[in-house]
Amino acid sequence: MKNHVQWESSLFELIRRTSVDLPCDIEQGLRRACKTEKKASRARWVMETLLENVQKARDLDAPLCQDTGSLIFYFQVPVGFDTNALVSATRLAVARATRLGYLRQNTIDSVSGAACQTNVAYGAPTFYFEQCARGTVDVRLLMKGGGCENVGRQYSLPDESLGAGRDLEGVRRCVLDAVISAQGNGCAPGILGVCIGGDRATGYECSKSQFLRKLDDKSPVKILARLEDRLMKEAKALEIGPMGLGGNTALLGVKIGSMSRVPASFFVTVSYMCWAFRRRGALLTARGGFQKWLY
């Protein structure tokens, strides 16, 4: 690939900004939620601290959260595009962002326990590629911390303990259970990505790809939009609150998608993303030049 330097530089800027600059839709969500918490309450204190943190990270050009998470890149490239070269440019950008402290040394060899200096290793970062009939490259990045990754859950319906059958009422029960189980431990207020269907692997993939949606959008599938609304109201009624310290705001959003399934399986997969919702995207030219921000 030509213009290796330009690719590296555009991708580095995407990583840097994702790490330090919370997207506008999420910040507005935090602001709205903050107002619903009682003055001088623990919940209000948490929400105000989060907003202060967002501003500080931006001003200081420093990571929003010290757990800079696992990096998941979603690329849409022109047909016939050389994705191998794109992978190597991305790896270089990740290594530089680590050297400069935009990313923590956050990649561990699962067998030896050794910490990797660059965050470039087998399985890190994660890449998804799709070919699209257009001339530009659409790249989106999620940085997902371990605290919220650990509270994700997958259910197989029917689930007797929840009284959850193979229908949308069953899905509602699973999601409620996931919120109750998570409490504040995924760094609430979080956003849920839910996948109805798929298999054990694609269910999680689809649930995470829900995080690419804007916070204030609604599912285009009417019935799922209704379910999203209802779950938001019910999460509030649980009074788990920010950080699980009590209050109104356990969630900023619920995003539900679906995939087809085989007759024998009915999975409901819930991924949790913390309030430090690091998600950015950029449109790049076919030569790696920056065109515009997508979030």
Add this chain to the structure above:
Amino acid sequence: MALLKARRLDYPFISEQVEALRAGQFVLVSGLVYTARDRIHKHLFDGGKSPVDLKNAALYHCGPVVIRKDSDWVVRAAGPTTSLREEPYLPRIVKEHGIRVIMGKGSMGKVTEGACKAGGCVYLHAVGGAAQVLAEKVVAVKGLYFGEEFGLAEAMWVLELKDFPAIVAIDSKGHNLLRRVKSASLRMGRKLMKSSDPFIP
């Protein structure tokens, strides 16, 4: 900021000061604390030596982003990590080393309640993800242990804090704020799951 009424907790953490704290209170911590997460906890639990005397000390569950600037360490981001992972190790460590303060985030269970009760110790909950607000409360990096062995995120950093804000989540009587919140949410959850209002397309 509409502040909650703040109590102070200053190093060295003497028992009267720690034991006077109650679950739900807002505290500002100042003085020396030691970061410790998964590797350090396992090391101490397995009988490994601590490079510093941890009597009456605070363990902070944190893996900061720290970079070298000339000959100094600079904290780029530092907030709490999930404490629950360390719960199985805590009773022994609190007892054998005389830990007074545990700082981290997220709910902790009966094991930590017991360790706090037995050791006159408290568990303080900091705001998860607030790595910049909290990094600012780190006024100096006083030392580094196990950096080579465990990596910089898992190392034991000696940090000096000034007015580090947190909520007392478990006090030395074993009262647990997050357990109360969880119990209430479970009750409400059962109500919401009653089939009187199922979600029907």
